[in-house]
Amino acid sequence: CLSMLTIYVGLGIIGVVANYAMIYVFEMTSENMFWGAAAKLPGVFFAIPLLAFLSARFEKQTIFVVVTAYTGVMAAMPHFLKMFDLFPPNDSPFFLLAFFGPIFLAYLVFPVAMIIIDSQLVDISDEHELKSGRRSEGIVFSIRSFANKATHGFGGLIAGFGxxxxxxxxxxxxGALPSEALDGLLIMNGPVYLGIYLLGTVIMLFYSIDRQRHAEILSELEARRSIDQQRQAEQTTQMWTK
Known part of the structure:
Protein backbone atom coordinates (compact mmCIF):
# COMPACT_ATOMS: atom_id res chain seq x y z
CA CYS A 1 0.00 0.00 0.00
CA LEU A 2 2.82 2.41 0.82
CA SER A 3 4.34 1.71 -2.57
CA MET A 4 1.03 2.57 -4.23
CA LEU A 5 0.69 5.79 -2.25
CA THR A 6 4.23 6.87 -3.13
CA ILE A 7 3.60 6.34 -6.83
CA TYR A 8 0.34 8.28 -6.65
CA VAL A 9 2.25 11.22 -5.16
CA GLY A 10 4.55 11.13 -8.19
CA LEU A 11 1.56 11.01 -10.52
CA GLY A 12 0.02 13.94 -8.68
CA ILE A 13 3.16 16.00 -9.20
CA ILE A 14 3.51 15.26 -12.89
CA GLY A 15 -0.21 15.75 -13.38
CA VAL A 16 0.31 19.41 -12.52
CA VAL A 17 3.73 20.30 -13.86
CA ALA A 18 3.75 18.22 -17.06
CA ASN A 19 1.49 20.69 -18.85
CA TYR A 20 3.65 23.59 -17.71
CA ALA A 21 6.71 21.91 -19.19
CA MET A 22 4.98 21.09 -22.46
CA ILE A 23 3.78 24.67 -22.88
CA TYR A 24 6.70 26.73 -21.61
CA VAL A 25 9.74 24.46 -22.04
CA PHE A 26 8.84 22.53 -25.17
CA GLU A 27 6.58 25.33 -26.49
CA MET A 28 3.84 22.99 -27.66
CA THR A 29 0.54 24.08 -29.11
CA SER A 30 -2.78 22.56 -28.09
CA GLU A 31 -2.69 20.56 -31.33
CA ASN A 32 0.69 19.13 -30.35
CA MET A 33 -0.55 18.24 -26.86
CA PHE A 34 -3.38 16.21 -28.36
CA TRP A 35 -0.81 13.55 -29.19
CA GLY A 36 -0.14 13.12 -25.49
CA ALA A 37 -3.62 11.72 -24.95
CA ALA A 38 -3.39 9.68 -28.14
CA ALA A 39 -0.08 8.16 -27.05
CA LYS A 40 -1.63 6.88 -23.80
CA LEU A 41 -4.64 5.19 -25.39
CA PRO A 42 -3.13 1.98 -26.88
CA GLY A 43 -1.98 0.83 -23.44
CA VAL A 44 -5.59 0.19 -22.46
CA PHE A 45 -5.79 -2.57 -25.08
CA PHE A 46 -2.21 -3.84 -24.88
CA ALA A 47 -1.98 -4.21 -21.10
CA ILE A 48 -4.36 -7.15 -20.66
CA PRO A 49 -2.61 -9.63 -22.99
CA LEU A 50 0.76 -8.41 -21.73
CA LEU A 51 -0.29 -9.00 -18.13
CA ALA A 52 -1.56 -12.49 -18.98
CA PHE A 53 1.81 -13.29 -20.56
CA LEU A 54 3.83 -11.90 -17.65
CA SER A 55 1.64 -13.38 -14.90
CA ALA A 56 2.20 -16.89 -16.21
CA ARG A 57 5.96 -16.45 -15.85
CA PHE A 58 6.73 -14.00 -13.06
CA GLU A 59 5.61 -13.03 -9.56
CA LYS A 60 3.36 -10.01 -9.10
CA GLN A 61 6.08 -8.20 -7.18
CA THR A 62 8.58 -8.65 -10.01
CA ILE A 63 6.09 -7.52 -12.65
CA PHE A 64 5.17 -4.43 -10.67
CA VAL A 65 8.75 -3.39 -9.94
CA VAL A 66 9.97 -3.81 -13.52
CA VAL A 67 6.91 -2.25 -15.17
CA THR A 68 6.81 0.70 -12.78
CA ALA A 69 10.52 1.44 -13.09
CA TYR A 70 10.27 1.19 -16.88
CA THR A 71 7.24 3.51 -16.95
CA GLY A 72 8.94 6.10 -14.77
CA VAL A 73 12.15 6.10 -16.78
CA MET A 74 10.39 6.41 -20.13
CA ALA A 75 8.01 9.15 -18.97
CA ALA A 76 10.88 11.20 -17.53
CA MET A 77 13.28 10.62 -20.43
CA PRO A 78 12.35 13.65 -22.61
CA HIS A 79 12.90 15.96 -19.65
CA PHE A 80 16.27 14.44 -18.80
CA LEU A 81 17.36 14.72 -22.42
CA LYS A 82 16.24 18.35 -22.51
CA MET A 83 18.17 19.08 -19.31
CA PHE A 84 21.39 17.84 -20.90
CA ASP A 85 20.74 19.47 -24.30
CA LEU A 86 20.32 16.09 -25.97
CA PHE A 87 16.72 16.65 -27.06
CA PRO A 88 15.85 17.79 -30.61
CA PRO A 89 15.09 21.51 -30.99
CA ASN A 90 11.46 22.53 -30.61
CA ASP A 91 11.22 23.21 -34.35
CA SER A 92 12.77 19.89 -35.36
CA PRO A 93 10.66 17.54 -37.53
CA PHE A 94 11.53 14.79 -35.04
CA PHE A 95 10.40 16.82 -32.03
CA LEU A 96 6.96 15.27 -31.50
CA LEU A 97 8.24 11.74 -32.05
CA ALA A 98 11.10 12.32 -29.60
CA PHE A 99 8.71 13.60 -26.92
CA PHE A 100 5.65 11.40 -27.32
CA GLY A 101 7.49 8.24 -28.39
CA PRO A 102 8.75 7.54 -24.84
CA ILE A 103 5.33 8.53 -23.45
CA PHE A 104 3.70 6.01 -25.77
CA LEU A 105 6.12 3.28 -24.64
CA ALA A 106 5.58 4.18 -20.98
CA TYR A 107 1.79 4.09 -21.08
CA LEU A 108 1.80 0.96 -23.20
CA VAL A 109 2.57 -0.95 -19.99
CA PHE A 110 1.41 1.51 -17.31
CA PRO A 111 -2.04 -0.13 -16.85
CA VAL A 112 -0.29 -3.39 -15.94
CA ALA A 113 1.01 -1.83 -12.72
CA MET A 114 -2.45 -0.56 -11.76
CA ILE A 115 -4.01 -3.98 -12.36
CA ILE A 116 -1.26 -5.66 -10.35
CA ILE A 117 -1.91 -3.31 -7.43
CA ASP A 118 -5.59 -4.31 -7.33
CA SER A 119 -4.63 -7.97 -7.52
CA GLN A 120 -2.18 -7.55 -4.65
CA LEU A 121 -4.85 -5.84 -2.56
CA VAL A 122 -7.05 -8.91 -3.04
CA ASP A 123 -4.15 -11.08 -1.85
CA ILE A 124 -3.74 -8.82 1.18
CA SER A 125 -7.46 -9.17 1.89
CA ASP A 126 -7.06 -12.95 1.83
CA GLU A 127 -4.15 -12.76 4.25
CA HIS A 128 -6.10 -10.41 6.53
CA GLU A 129 -9.04 -12.82 6.55
CA LEU A 130 -6.71 -15.65 7.51
CA LYS A 131 -5.31 -13.66 10.43
CA SER A 132 -8.48 -11.95 11.66
CA GLY A 133 -11.22 -14.32 10.56
CA ARG A 134 -13.09 -11.48 8.85
CA ARG A 135 -13.31 -10.59 5.17
CA SER A 136 -12.55 -6.88 4.68
CA GLU A 137 -12.12 -6.54 0.93
CA GLY A 138 -14.57 -3.64 0.75
CA ILE A 139 -12.68 -1.71 3.41
CA VAL A 140 -9.34 -2.32 1.69
CA PHE A 141 -10.56 -0.98 -1.65
CA SER A 142 -12.34 1.94 0.01
CA ILE A 143 -9.04 2.91 1.59
CA ARG A 144 -7.39 2.52 -1.81
CA SER A 145 -9.88 4.88 -3.42
CA PHE A 146 -9.50 7.48 -0.68
CA ALA A 147 -5.71 7.17 -0.67
CA ASN A 148 -5.65 7.58 -4.44
CA LYS A 149 -7.43 10.92 -4.23
CA ALA A 150 -5.55 12.09 -1.15
CA THR A 151 -2.07 11.32 -2.44
CA HIS A 152 -2.85 12.73 -5.88
CA GLY A 153 -3.87 15.90 -4.08
CA PHE A 154 -0.72 15.82 -1.97
CA GLY A 155 1.36 15.45 -5.12
CA GLY A 156 -0.42 18.45 -6.58
CA LEU A 157 0.37 20.38 -3.40
CA ILE A 158 4.05 19.51 -3.73
CA ALA A 159 3.93 20.63 -7.36
CA GLY A 160 2.40 23.93 -6.28
CA PHE A 161 5.18 24.51 -3.76
CA GLY A 162 7.68 23.55 -6.46
CA GLY A 175 9.65 32.04 -24.68
CA ALA A 176 10.12 34.68 -21.99
CA LEU A 177 10.63 32.57 -18.85
CA PRO A 178 13.93 32.86 -16.97
CA SER A 179 16.26 29.89 -17.31
CA GLU A 180 15.89 28.94 -13.63
CA ALA A 181 12.13 28.52 -14.08
CA LEU A 182 12.61 26.39 -17.19
CA ASP A 183 15.24 24.27 -15.46
CA GLY A 184 12.96 23.92 -12.45
CA LEU A 185 10.14 22.55 -14.59
CA LEU A 186 12.50 20.02 -16.12
CA ILE A 187 13.78 18.98 -12.69
CA MET A 188 10.26 18.43 -11.34
CA ASN A 189 9.22 16.43 -14.40
CA GLY A 190 12.49 14.53 -14.53
CA PRO A 191 14.53 13.79 -11.38
CA VAL A 192 11.84 14.61 -8.79
CA TYR A 193 9.10 12.60 -10.48
CA LEU A 194 11.39 9.69 -11.32
CA GLY A 195 12.92 9.65 -7.84
CA ILE A 196 9.51 9.36 -6.17
CA TYR A 197 8.40 6.75 -8.70
CA LEU A 198 11.50 4.62 -8.15
CA LEU A 199 11.06 4.94 -4.39
CA GLY A 200 7.69 3.28 -4.85
CA THR A 201 9.35 0.36 -6.62
CA VAL A 202 11.91 0.00 -3.81
CA ILE A 203 9.13 -0.14 -1.22
CA MET A 204 7.41 -2.85 -3.26
CA LEU A 205 10.47 -5.07 -2.76
CA PHE A 206 9.21 -5.63 0.80
CA TYR A 207 5.93 -7.15 -0.46
CA SER A 208 6.02 -10.71 0.88
CA ILE A 209 3.05 -12.54 -0.67
CA ASP A 210 4.33 -14.61 -3.58
CA ARG A 211 2.46 -17.22 -5.60
CA GLN A 212 3.34 -20.05 -3.20
CA ARG A 213 2.38 -18.08 -0.09
CA HIS A 214 -0.93 -17.03 -1.61
CA ALA A 215 -1.72 -20.65 -2.50
CA GLU A 216 -1.04 -21.59 1.13
CA ILE A 217 -3.34 -18.81 2.34
CA LEU A 218 -6.15 -19.94 0.05
CA SER A 219 -5.69 -23.55 1.13
CA GLU A 220 -5.89 -22.62 4.80
CA LEU A 221 -8.93 -20.43 4.19
CA GLU A 222 -10.66 -23.22 2.30
CA ALA A 223 -9.97 -25.66 5.13
CA ARG A 224 -11.29 -23.18 7.69
CA ARG A 225 -14.43 -22.49 5.67
CA SER A 226 -15.03 -26.21 5.27
CA ILE A 227 -14.81 -26.68 9.04
CA ASP A 228 -17.14 -23.73 9.62
CA GLN A 229 -19.68 -25.12 7.17
CA GLN A 230 -19.50 -28.52 8.85
CA ARG A 231 -20.10 -26.94 12.25
CA GLN A 232 -23.05 -24.96 10.94
CA ALA A 233 -24.51 -28.11 9.42
CA GLU A 234 -24.12 -29.96 12.73
CA GLN A 235 -25.74 -27.10 14.65
CA THR A 236 -28.63 -27.03 12.20
CA THR A 237 -29.08 -30.79 12.56
CA GLN A 238 -29.08 -30.52 16.34
CA MET A 239 -31.70 -27.77 16.23
CA TRP A 240 -33.99 -29.91 14.08
CA THR A 241 -33.55 -32.99 16.27
CA LYS A 242 -34.57 -31.00 19.33
Missing part, protein backbone atom coordinates in the same frame (compact mmCIF):
# COMPACT_ATOMS: atom_id res chain seq x y z
CA UNK A 163 6.31 26.19 -8.82
CA UNK A 164 6.61 28.75 -6.05
CA UNK A 165 10.16 27.63 -5.30
CA UNK A 166 11.32 28.09 -8.90
CA UNK A 167 9.61 31.50 -8.98
CA UNK A 168 7.28 30.58 -11.79
CA UNK A 169 5.53 33.85 -12.73
CA UNK A 170 1.77 34.18 -12.43
CA UNK A 171 1.53 35.71 -15.90
CA UNK A 172 4.04 33.72 -17.90
CA UNK A 173 4.77 34.24 -21.57
CA UNK A 174 6.03 31.46 -23.81
Missing amino acids: LEYINFPEEADI
Whole structure:
Protein backbone atom coordinates (compact mmCIF):
# COMPACT_ATOMS: atom_id res chain seq x y z
CA CYS A 1 0.00 0.00 0.00
CA LEU A 2 2.82 2.41 0.82
CA SER A 3 4.34 1.71 -2.57
CA MET A 4 1.03 2.57 -4.23
CA LEU A 5 0.69 5.79 -2.25
CA THR A 6 4.23 6.87 -3.13
CA ILE A 7 3.60 6.34 -6.83
CA TYR A 8 0.34 8.28 -6.65
CA VAL A 9 2.25 11.22 -5.16
CA GLY A 10 4.55 11.13 -8.19
CA LEU A 11 1.56 11.01 -10.52
CA GLY A 12 0.02 13.94 -8.68
CA ILE A 13 3.16 16.00 -9.20
CA ILE A 14 3.51 15.26 -12.89
CA GLY A 15 -0.21 15.75 -13.38
CA VAL A 16 0.31 19.41 -12.52
CA VAL A 17 3.73 20.30 -13.86
CA ALA A 18 3.75 18.22 -17.06
CA ASN A 19 1.49 20.69 -18.85
CA TYR A 20 3.65 23.59 -17.71
CA ALA A 21 6.71 21.91 -19.19
CA MET A 22 4.98 21.09 -22.46
CA ILE A 23 3.78 24.67 -22.88
CA TYR A 24 6.70 26.73 -21.61
CA VAL A 25 9.74 24.46 -22.04
CA PHE A 26 8.84 22.53 -25.17
CA GLU A 27 6.58 25.33 -26.49
CA MET A 28 3.84 22.99 -27.66
CA THR A 29 0.54 24.08 -29.11
CA SER A 30 -2.78 22.56 -28.09
CA GLU A 31 -2.69 20.56 -31.33
CA ASN A 32 0.69 19.13 -30.35
CA MET A 33 -0.55 18.24 -26.86
CA PHE A 34 -3.38 16.21 -28.36
CA TRP A 35 -0.81 13.55 -29.19
CA GLY A 36 -0.14 13.12 -25.49
CA ALA A 37 -3.62 11.72 -24.95
CA ALA A 38 -3.39 9.68 -28.14
CA ALA A 39 -0.08 8.16 -27.05
CA LYS A 40 -1.63 6.88 -23.80
CA LEU A 41 -4.64 5.19 -25.39
CA PRO A 42 -3.13 1.98 -26.88
CA GLY A 43 -1.98 0.83 -23.44
CA VAL A 44 -5.59 0.19 -22.46
CA PHE A 45 -5.79 -2.57 -25.08
CA PHE A 46 -2.21 -3.84 -24.88
CA ALA A 47 -1.98 -4.21 -21.10
CA ILE A 48 -4.36 -7.15 -20.66
CA PRO A 49 -2.61 -9.63 -22.99
CA LEU A 50 0.76 -8.41 -21.73
CA LEU A 51 -0.29 -9.00 -18.13
CA ALA A 52 -1.56 -12.49 -18.98
CA PHE A 53 1.81 -13.29 -20.56
CA LEU A 54 3.83 -11.90 -17.65
CA SER A 55 1.64 -13.38 -14.90
CA ALA A 56 2.20 -16.89 -16.21
CA ARG A 57 5.96 -16.45 -15.85
CA PHE A 58 6.73 -14.00 -13.06
CA GLU A 59 5.61 -13.03 -9.56
CA LYS A 60 3.36 -10.01 -9.10
CA GLN A 61 6.08 -8.20 -7.18
CA THR A 62 8.58 -8.65 -10.01
CA ILE A 63 6.09 -7.52 -12.65
CA PHE A 64 5.17 -4.43 -10.67
CA VAL A 65 8.75 -3.39 -9.94
CA VAL A 66 9.97 -3.81 -13.52
CA VAL A 67 6.91 -2.25 -15.17
CA THR A 68 6.81 0.70 -12.78
CA ALA A 69 10.52 1.44 -13.09
CA TYR A 70 10.27 1.19 -16.88
CA THR A 71 7.24 3.51 -16.95
CA GLY A 72 8.94 6.10 -14.77
CA VAL A 73 12.15 6.10 -16.78
CA MET A 74 10.39 6.41 -20.13
CA ALA A 75 8.01 9.15 -18.97
CA ALA A 76 10.88 11.20 -17.53
CA MET A 77 13.28 10.62 -20.43
CA PRO A 78 12.35 13.65 -22.61
CA HIS A 79 12.90 15.96 -19.65
CA PHE A 80 16.27 14.44 -18.80
CA LEU A 81 17.36 14.72 -22.42
CA LYS A 82 16.24 18.35 -22.51
CA MET A 83 18.17 19.08 -19.31
CA PHE A 84 21.39 17.84 -20.90
CA ASP A 85 20.74 19.47 -24.30
CA LEU A 86 20.32 16.09 -25.97
CA PHE A 87 16.72 16.65 -27.06
CA PRO A 88 15.85 17.79 -30.61
CA PRO A 89 15.09 21.51 -30.99
CA ASN A 90 11.46 22.53 -30.61
CA ASP A 91 11.22 23.21 -34.35
CA SER A 92 12.77 19.89 -35.36
CA PRO A 93 10.66 17.54 -37.53
CA PHE A 94 11.53 14.79 -35.04
CA PHE A 95 10.40 16.82 -32.03
CA LEU A 96 6.96 15.27 -31.50
CA LEU A 97 8.24 11.74 -32.05
CA ALA A 98 11.10 12.32 -29.60
CA PHE A 99 8.71 13.60 -26.92
CA PHE A 100 5.65 11.40 -27.32
CA GLY A 101 7.49 8.24 -28.39
CA PRO A 102 8.75 7.54 -24.84
CA ILE A 103 5.33 8.53 -23.45
CA PHE A 104 3.70 6.01 -25.77
CA LEU A 105 6.12 3.28 -24.64
CA ALA A 106 5.58 4.18 -20.98
CA TYR A 107 1.79 4.09 -21.08
CA LEU A 108 1.80 0.96 -23.20
CA VAL A 109 2.57 -0.95 -19.99
CA PHE A 110 1.41 1.51 -17.31
CA PRO A 111 -2.04 -0.13 -16.85
CA VAL A 112 -0.29 -3.39 -15.94
CA ALA A 113 1.01 -1.83 -12.72
CA MET A 114 -2.45 -0.56 -11.76
CA ILE A 115 -4.01 -3.98 -12.36
CA ILE A 116 -1.26 -5.66 -10.35
CA ILE A 117 -1.91 -3.31 -7.43
CA ASP A 118 -5.59 -4.31 -7.33
CA SER A 119 -4.63 -7.97 -7.52
CA GLN A 120 -2.18 -7.55 -4.65
CA LEU A 121 -4.85 -5.84 -2.56
CA VAL A 122 -7.05 -8.91 -3.04
CA ASP A 123 -4.15 -11.08 -1.85
CA ILE A 124 -3.74 -8.82 1.18
CA SER A 125 -7.46 -9.17 1.89
CA ASP A 126 -7.06 -12.95 1.83
CA GLU A 127 -4.15 -12.76 4.25
CA HIS A 128 -6.10 -10.41 6.53
CA GLU A 129 -9.04 -12.82 6.55
CA LEU A 130 -6.71 -15.65 7.51
CA LYS A 131 -5.31 -13.66 10.43
CA SER A 132 -8.48 -11.95 11.66
CA GLY A 133 -11.22 -14.32 10.56
CA ARG A 134 -13.09 -11.48 8.85
CA ARG A 135 -13.31 -10.59 5.17
CA SER A 136 -12.55 -6.88 4.68
CA GLU A 137 -12.12 -6.54 0.93
CA GLY A 138 -14.57 -3.64 0.75
CA ILE A 139 -12.68 -1.71 3.41
CA VAL A 140 -9.34 -2.32 1.69
CA PHE A 141 -10.56 -0.98 -1.65
CA SER A 142 -12.34 1.94 0.01
CA ILE A 143 -9.04 2.91 1.59
CA ARG A 144 -7.39 2.52 -1.81
CA SER A 145 -9.88 4.88 -3.42
CA PHE A 146 -9.50 7.48 -0.68
CA ALA A 147 -5.71 7.17 -0.67
CA ASN A 148 -5.65 7.58 -4.44
CA LYS A 149 -7.43 10.92 -4.23
CA ALA A 150 -5.55 12.09 -1.15
CA THR A 151 -2.07 11.32 -2.44
CA HIS A 152 -2.85 12.73 -5.88
CA GLY A 153 -3.87 15.90 -4.08
CA PHE A 154 -0.72 15.82 -1.97
CA GLY A 155 1.36 15.45 -5.12
CA GLY A 156 -0.42 18.45 -6.58
CA LEU A 157 0.37 20.38 -3.40
CA ILE A 158 4.05 19.51 -3.73
CA ALA A 159 3.93 20.63 -7.36
CA GLY A 160 2.40 23.93 -6.28
CA PHE A 161 5.18 24.51 -3.76
CA GLY A 162 7.68 23.55 -6.46
CA LEU A 163 6.31 26.19 -8.82
CA GLU A 164 6.61 28.75 -6.05
CA TYR A 165 10.16 27.63 -5.30
CA ILE A 166 11.32 28.09 -8.90
CA ASN A 167 9.61 31.50 -8.98
CA PHE A 168 7.28 30.58 -11.79
CA PRO A 169 5.53 33.85 -12.73
CA GLU A 170 1.77 34.18 -12.43
CA GLU A 171 1.53 35.71 -15.90
CA ALA A 172 4.04 33.72 -17.90
CA ASP A 173 4.77 34.24 -21.57
CA ILE A 174 6.03 31.46 -23.81
CA GLY A 175 9.65 32.04 -24.68
CA ALA A 176 10.12 34.68 -21.99
CA LEU A 177 10.63 32.57 -18.85
CA PRO A 178 13.93 32.86 -16.97
CA SER A 179 16.26 29.89 -17.31
CA GLU A 180 15.89 28.94 -13.63
CA ALA A 181 12.13 28.52 -14.08
CA LEU A 182 12.61 26.39 -17.19
CA ASP A 183 15.24 24.27 -15.46
CA GLY A 184 12.96 23.92 -12.45
CA LEU A 185 10.14 22.55 -14.59
CA LEU A 186 12.50 20.02 -16.12
CA ILE A 187 13.78 18.98 -12.69
CA MET A 188 10.26 18.43 -11.34
CA ASN A 189 9.22 16.43 -14.40
CA GLY A 190 12.49 14.53 -14.53
CA PRO A 191 14.53 13.79 -11.38
CA VAL A 192 11.84 14.61 -8.79
CA TYR A 193 9.10 12.60 -10.48
CA LEU A 194 11.39 9.69 -11.32
CA GLY A 195 12.92 9.65 -7.84
CA ILE A 196 9.51 9.36 -6.17
CA TYR A 197 8.40 6.75 -8.70
CA LEU A 198 11.50 4.62 -8.15
CA LEU A 199 11.06 4.94 -4.39
CA GLY A 200 7.69 3.28 -4.85
CA THR A 201 9.35 0.36 -6.62
CA VAL A 202 11.91 0.00 -3.81
CA ILE A 203 9.13 -0.14 -1.22
CA MET A 204 7.41 -2.85 -3.26
CA LEU A 205 10.47 -5.07 -2.76
CA PHE A 206 9.21 -5.63 0.80
CA TYR A 207 5.93 -7.15 -0.46
CA SER A 208 6.02 -10.71 0.88
CA ILE A 209 3.05 -12.54 -0.67
CA ASP A 210 4.33 -14.61 -3.58
CA ARG A 211 2.46 -17.22 -5.60
CA GLN A 212 3.34 -20.05 -3.20
CA ARG A 213 2.38 -18.08 -0.09
CA HIS A 214 -0.93 -17.03 -1.61
CA ALA A 215 -1.72 -20.65 -2.50
CA GLU A 216 -1.04 -21.59 1.13
CA ILE A 217 -3.34 -18.81 2.34
CA LEU A 218 -6.15 -19.94 0.05
CA SER A 219 -5.69 -23.55 1.13
CA GLU A 220 -5.89 -22.62 4.80
CA LEU A 221 -8.93 -20.43 4.19
CA GLU A 222 -10.66 -23.22 2.30
CA ALA A 223 -9.97 -25.66 5.13
CA ARG A 224 -11.29 -23.18 7.69
CA ARG A 225 -14.43 -22.49 5.67
CA SER A 226 -15.03 -26.21 5.27
CA ILE A 227 -14.81 -26.68 9.04
CA ASP A 228 -17.14 -23.73 9.62
CA GLN A 229 -19.68 -25.12 7.17
CA GLN A 230 -19.50 -28.52 8.85
CA ARG A 231 -20.10 -26.94 12.25
CA GLN A 232 -23.05 -24.96 10.94
CA ALA A 233 -24.51 -28.11 9.42
CA GLU A 234 -24.12 -29.96 12.73
CA GLN A 235 -25.74 -27.10 14.65
CA THR A 236 -28.63 -27.03 12.20
CA THR A 237 -29.08 -30.79 12.56
CA GLN A 238 -29.08 -30.52 16.34
CA MET A 239 -31.70 -27.77 16.23
CA TRP A 240 -33.99 -29.91 14.08
CA THR A 241 -33.55 -32.99 16.27
CA LYS A 242 -34.57 -31.00 19.33
